[in-house]
Amino acid sequence: MSAGTGPALRLRGLRKAFGDLTAVDDVDLTIPAGSFFGLVGPNGAGKTTMLSMAVGLMRPDAGTAAVLGYDVWSEPVRAKELLGVLPDGESLPQRLSGRELLTYLGLLRGLDGNVVRERTEELLTVLDLADAGSRLVADYSTGMRKKIALAVALLHGPRVVVLDEPFEAVDPVSAATIRSILHGFTRTGGTVVFSSHVMALVEQLCDHVAILAHGRVRASGTVDEVRAGRTLDEAFSDLVGAGAAGGELSWFAS
Ligand SMILES: Nc1ncnc2c1ncn2[C@@H]1O[C@H](COP(=O)(O)OP(=O)(O)OP(=O)(O)O)[C@@H](O)[C@H]1O
Numbered sequence: 701m702s703a704g705t706g707p708a709l710r711l712r713g714l715r716k717a718f719g720d721l722t723a724v725d726d727v728d729l730t731i732p733a734g735s736f737f738g739l740v741g742p743n744g745a746g747k748t749t750m751l752s753m754a755v756g757l758m759r760p761d762a763g764t765a766a767v768l769g770y771d772v773w774s775e776p777v778r779a780k781e782l783l784g785v786l787p788d789g790e791s792l793p794q795r796l797s798g799r800e801l802l803t804y805l806g807l808l809r810g811l812d813g814n815v816v817r818e819r820t821e822e823l824l825t826v827l828d829l830a831d832a833g834s835r836l837v838a839d840y841s842t843g844m845r846k847k848i849a850l851a852v853a854l855l856h857g858p859r860v861v862v863l864d865e866p867f868e869a870v871d872p873v874s875a876a877t878i879r880s881i882l883h884g885f886t887r888t889g890g891t892v893v894f895s896s897h898v899m900a901l902v903e904q905l906c907d908h909v910a911i912l913a914h915g916r917v918r919a920s921g922t923v924d925e926v927r928a929g930r931t932l933d934e935a936f937s938d939l940v941g942a943g944a945a946g947g948e949l950s951w952f953a954s
């Protein structure tokens with residue numbers, strides 16, 4: 701397989717431990733190009749750790765990750781040109797306005813100044829951030845920060861976007877806009893990989909899904925393959941198990 705072709709993401713033997721805790725344990729996963737791929741799993745399953753390694757933000761203890769055939773560690777420039785990443789948390793510079801942030805990162809990516817200007821205004825408008833474009837990112841709400849981070853991820857025209865919980869804290873109108881942008885992107889052959897805790901959303905949006913628990917892939921494939929005649933919620937509970945404590949507090953409600 702030559703570089704620039706093949707699966708959108710190809711993870712082989714990925715492993716990461718934090719002290720005694722193995723957060724990601726020998727993960728093999730192939731994400732087909734052009735797919736809308738959902739990654740689900742309980743809190744602490746290793747989703748963020750796995751995605752961080754997949755996009756070259758965290759160095760694995762073992763294993764490899766390749767984007768459309770380019771290894772993220774040995775060919776990082778090519779791999780990262782093809783990738784758009786919405787990381788978890790507050791990793792953006794905060795002391796720039798939304799407009800300055802997009803302009804700065806667009807120019808840093810090597811885009812032409814006119815292209816940066818046009819795309820910045822279009823992204824701010826479509827994501828309903830035009831009025832807030834001159835305000836500091838530090839003063840944005842959580843949902844607004846999520847949307848400006850998404851704009852950063854899309855600005856350079858990547859072929860694969862990896863989004864950690866993109867719909868969390870985003871209002872319903874903006875969520876619908878984001879869904880429509882991402883669907884349009886997959887229709888042109890782009891690949892979307894996103895993590896979520898909302899099974900209904902994954903079922904509605906995705907054609908492929910993987911369930912991760914305790915750092916291991918418990919199931920992956922098309923949504924129909926993983927559901928195997930159940931709802932995704934039921935498949936998730938069957939594969940991951942219900943909460944050990946049974947969901948009741950002995951001292952509460954008595
Ligand atoms: N930098 C770190 N140092 C120590 N432990 C970490 C670190 N990052 C993650 N972990 C641990 O690794 C495990 C996996 O965490 P991770 O954030 O990847 O899970 P997640 O599936 O994304 O969870 P959530 O759904 O709650 O966001 C957890 O037990 C977490 O406490």
